[in-house]
Amino acid sequence: MVAANIIKHLKGALIASIWLAFLTLPIMVIRVDTVEKTVTWRWMHLAYMAVGSFVLAFIWNIFLERRDRGQAKKALETVERVSALSQFLSDPRFARPLMAFGFLVAAAFPWFFSMYQTNILVSALIYVVLGLGLNITVGLAGLLDLGYVAFYAVGAYTYALLNYHFHLGFWAVLPMGAVMGAFFGILLGFPVLRLRGDYLAIVTLGFGQIIRLVLENWSAFSFGPSGISNIDRPGLFGITYSVEQATTYMYYIMLALVVLTIFVTARLKDSRIGRAWLALREDEIACQAMGIDNTRAKLMAFALGATLASLMGVVFAAKTTFINPASFTFMESAMILAIVVLGGMGSVLGVILGAFMLMLLPEYLRAFSEYRMLIFGATMVLIMVFRPQGLVRAKRKVYKINTEAAG
């Protein structure tokens, strides 16, 4: 049985390696020197290619099989087993001190690390909030929004323009940014209420492009591709501060916003509204047949996700002091979506980890220069193959039943 499996894997790996060696023959083996007008055949490379891919394919197959066996075993158990780690994390006795510790480390961070590091972390925190915002729309309510970055742009331009024309400060615009985000969220929500799945994805994708194209081409309004510069940093009781201090200040603002976002999303997740979103994601028809107003639930999910994105837009504009449409391309939307999917749809902790991973990994992989994106891509593929539910699987609340009251 086991031997038969190994032979099967060996066969599979052999076929894969022959195929790959053949496929890469032109680039790996043949070398045309156009100056000397000679062709060199590097047959050794073919051997490297074949042996290397054979070994990798074999290992890959074995891991895949182990994964499938694990899943098959899980499917047989009616009671889903919870890993020791997640059990530990969900026990408030350990989770609370852990969270407090994490917060303390985060609060002390700028004092122990360079401005460069802090700056990277501010960007990562922005993506934590963006991820948590999109997690509401995609992860909880199941509305695949591919134009999420549009709301980020709305916030950024709200601040940049109000600051440019009326010299409004960061703290004054922050709530306005939230309102603008909610407004645009509902604006997009209305036309797509009837759409689902792929259709919704395409329309939201279009919406994202429209906003970017408007910003690029309506120069009188948005200053076109050259963008808006000299945006004010957040005010601090009229005190002027250095660039370095600005980074630290920005960091604490973001930290506060992250904590607030985590608090809000965690509370919503296990509330009447959060359950309605989940039901909407799981089965739209059953959801409505059980008395939930789908329209309302969808608009709320869009509006809330957009509000968070727009808030982050305001922060982003204040942080970089310069914005242009190039910051709001589809790539950004895709990245935020990747954070949600890799982290674990619907899981707050997962999305936070996902954001840190996707934002920090490319930064710290700079040492590997040209292999950076390769490693990054490979990591994403590996996670999706071996943990399709994301880094952290979303878990539902376990209710303690007051049996006396229930009778």
Added chain:
Amino acid sequence: MAQNMNELNNQNTVLSVRNVSMNFGGLRALSEVDLDVHPGEVVALIGPNGAGKTTFFNCITGIYTPTEGVVTAYPKTGKPRRINGMRTNLVCELGMARTFQNIRLFPSMTALENVMIGRHCRTKTGILGAVLRGSGTRREEQEVVDKSYEMLTKVGLEKLANEYSRNLPYGAQRRLEIARALATEPFLLLLDEPAAGMNPQETEELKQMVIRIREEFKVSVLLIEHDMKMVMSLSDRIYVMEYGRIISTGTPKEVSEDPQVIRAYLGEDDDA
């Protein structure tokens, strides 16, 4: 329809369907269907596969808007309401809750949470309330949990309250759908083939459960079912549908002796 508002609360009808037809393009799935449900009754709707029974449920719960006809619901309190064309969630809020022929639970929510969804239209916490979680919200939330758990005990699923509904055995999933529907506090329960896929013992238990539920919650039941033993022993009245038409109606005994019904059912066998 009842013009006299004083008589509304002692109506002897909870649902009245008049002349309802449903066309899908050229296909006439329902034609001129009349049907009534009286308070506390168990009414069965039977008929061969593809007769239009599920389509009928969809028409009276707002999932489809009937091409013609009038559907009127008579809630326990309040005015009678014309419900064809009404939004599905409002029909449920009015007090008509259904289950589905092919189970439609929320798989990655726990059994308890599935039932809690049923409480949605009877509660009102909004975004702000959920975030602030004041005493009012907490009280409402606790009430939702308690009520939902109570519904689970009614269908015998209290032990599985915190299991994901996708992990429940088939029969339990069917009962969970009933609990979820009950949680919306309906006056009329619409069950689409609740015994499908159950063995005779489970079917018998289901039958007893429906009887208990009707007594306890004072609901009327409209039931689509293929299991004749269950239909004959459970229902007060039966409607027989064939090709979208009601071909016979009456007590179980009357219907089972109706030559038209016998032909509809046996005729099927002759063709096969």
